Amino acid sequence: MRAVRRTVTAAATVAALTAITACTAKSDAKDGDAIQVTAADSKCETSTKSVPAGHVTLKIENKGSKATEVEIVFPDDRIVSEKENIGPGTKYTLTAEVKAGSYEIACRPGMKGHGVRQKLTVTGSGKVAQRDPRLDKAVADYREYAQEQADATLPLVETFVKAVKDGDMEAAKKAYAPSRLGWERTEPIAESFGDIDPKTDTRADGLVAGQKWTGWHRLEKALWEDKKVGDEEKTLADQLVTDLKDWQKRVGKAEITPTSMANGAKELLDEVATGKVTGEEDRYSHTDLSDFKGNVEGAQKAYELLKPVASKNDSALTTELDKQFAGLNTLLDKYRSDKNSYDFISYDKVTKGQRKELSDAVNALAEPLSKLAAAVVK
């Protein structure tokens, strides 16, 4: 009884605050539909068990003594959206695009275990159908792009793997960077599966205790650093094909939304900023610029698909993004002699001053790119 009354009050308060403070946000109406989630050490109360499909907002408050994690999960426990590490006494607003169906809201005090769960029914298909058809097309086109990239990558990986197994070091070195391009262009999708990326794309420093090192970078080290390929490498090469075939099969089923596309584009630039500009990604082969280019192309693809909607909502942003994509691409072209080739200068030949110039261009693009998701959902 008391709990119910409190939740209702909280909802009314939130609605009132929204009306006063969020005059610029266009999501006023949606906030009225927000689900209040009160998490504690042994309970997880939700203000409603049913919401319409579309943009779902969770207003989470952790009243427990431990940090908690709140998730919207599919019946099969796949995560739709989550927020980790919500401290005791703190609040967080989680938003997600959710289609009609049965879900659960899970509060996981201490951020472990099955947690305390509440059912959530997302009704109708009305709101989903109402989504801007241009955005539906953007998602569909992006899914197709991701599939094409995976399909085109497999033969290139097989070429690489064959050279490794033949013990043809030079051919293997030549085939290494091209085999990664499709993956680099669509990396956020691969990473969304959780289990493929650690097997295929982990770097030496990314290994956790007890993890066996497999994938591209393990072979990269064998080719460039150890300069020998033995039976183990040959087995690992086969494993890479198996793991990437798994990726190829699952790309089509990935959960993609306009928001995740926009955030994925930003994440690709994050990858560039933290891994490629520093030369950490391909530290043995120094083929970082090829991966760099792949990341930028993938980000640009997602952006171009979202641009019809984004430019309507925020034309200054898309003008800036067009300019910064062009600027970064022009800069990258300085490091290859043929614009149609992905044969870039070895990154160990790129000077500190040049790396700073690249880093500045990445910052110049990534900052406005971080605003793309907002421009799409406005």
Next chain:
Amino acid sequence: MTETKDSSSPSRRALIGWGGAGLALGAAAAGGAVAAAKAGNDVDPAAAEAGGAVEFHGAHQAGIATAVQDRLHFAAFDVKTDDRAEFVQLLKDWTAAARRMTAGKAVGEGAYGGLAEAPPDDTGEALGLKPSRLTLTIGFGPSFFEKFGLSDRRPEALVDLPKFAGDNLDQTRTGGDLCIQACADDPQVAVHAIRNLARIGFGKVAIRWSQLGFGKTSSTTPDAQTPRNLMGFKDGTRNIAGTETDRLKKFVWVGDGDGTKWMTGGSYLVARRIRMNIETWDRTSLQEQEDVFGRDKGEGAPVGKAKEHDKPFLKAMKPDAHVRLAHPDSNSGITILRRGYSFTDGTDGLGRLDAGLFFLAYQRDVRKGFIPLQRQLSAKDALNEYIQHVGSAVFAVPPGVRDKDDWWGRTLFSKEA
């Protein structure tokens, strides 16, 4: 802020850098009566103790004649755009952000509560912190005037610094098209300011280098305890006080007839990263240390005198003593205003502290200030055995932002100015 209450001083006073010479390090005495007058950037000491705000607007930019705060984050930027309108818009956006941050407010629409899909405008680490007397001061370097068709606007006084004896400048810590000096009593407030301004600037400008400073190394008020530099000596014993409007006018602010109209009310800033050979200095005998400076280590009194503020008798000092060489009496009266900070950027890979003085000096004309002084010091100063200048930059610091409609650099970019 350490400030002792003096009943004879005005209850409100602005405090300031220095009046002596004493290039980077030593404490130098300067003659001249202290005129206790109200200056533009004064601050209520009580407000300062409480972490209050320094007024952003004024005839001069805050952060020059303002009482020296405890912490510094200084950033030099290079311009990345060639679009003049875009750069002017950045100056306006920066001014708006600076106006908010110096008042203790978050940038833009704040650090939370906005659209969940977008990163917040403000980065958030200064939430809940007091304004902490944050000042933000902008300057334009010589290379800036090669852009946007501004070559005919470059002030004559903004000369490229010559190479001085002993300079070992690291190009990645030297120069810059423009600079922003952030000073505050809370280091997090200063860092937050530079971080957010850099973020607003992405695509238009990029940070070339930046320097954190702690422990102001120049005197603030005549009645305050004189701070010590990392060599352990009192530094800037007789700085110009913020209340000394006559000497500020004479030595610091660009005057109406100085030749560059848009700079009237501005100043010229020299920044030098001066590395100290800390370990060798520490092994130096007390006698030699005191001889090098020309003052005693405990009290800070000039050679042969009893008290820090006693008028120095320069001839009693060794000919190459720092204070003697830097004193106005040895330099035809040259006086510059310092507000430098100590720095320690970890260690240098050889197990030695990468530490020293980040020297900041404001003056009316570099050609009549830092350049002749440093010529003298770089040639003769006994201190040179223990220091090395490793970074350098010079900037034209425009006049203050007058009101809420004004913006940084308006007088430079507006033809009517």
